[in-house]
Amino acid sequence: MFRRTFWFTAGAAAGVWATTKVHAKVRQLTPESLAAQAADKAVDAGHRLKDFALDVRAGMAQRESELGEVLGLDAPVDPELPAGRRLAVEGRVERPYNDHPHSSRVNSRTPHNRNEDH
Template sequence: MFRRTFWFTAGVGAGVWATTKVNRKLKQLTPESLAAQAADKAIDAGHRLKEIAVDIRAQMAHREAELGEALGLNERPGLPPASRRPAVGRGGPAAVVRLHAADGPPNTAGTHRTTENTTEEPGTGTSYNRNEDH
């Protein structure tokens, strides 16, 4: 008699456990629950990305300070940051040509200055229209 009662109780317990487990899983799979889970994960991912960005910025600032010390850029505190940058071009700093504000921004290649479709080669005094080459 005890065997039958034991197995009956074990069966009822297993049925209750399985029913509870299935009901919980069904509640987790409702659209509202899935949307809430997705929102929570998105917020968590956003926080992680923000922490990564903060760490990267801190490392960048630290490395920039190290490079500034190594290159001696931090030794002249009286100069504005734009004038602290070393002028590097072909032939070293002596070959850098200063342009007037009316001339426009310097070309990064340092070989010639362009305006619209014409190019002036330095030192030659000749200009040509790029559209004529085609």
């Protein structure tokens, strides 16, 4: 009698455990749950990428300062050296794309589509 009760209880407990596991797995595979998992992984990947970018930037700054020390770029300027030259490009004014100086040569009424059949 006790054997039957024991095995009945053990079987019922195993059934409840298996049913619970199956329902949990089914809940994990619903579209809403999969979307939430994907969003969590994307956020986590974004944080890892940000940390990586910050590490790279810090490494670049450290290496730049090391190279500056080795090459003497941080040293004071010698007063006997001539002053630096200004480049002619510095004073250049950027124009909008439509305000090009040679745009008057183009007739705006004629199409310029080279792929068009003539």
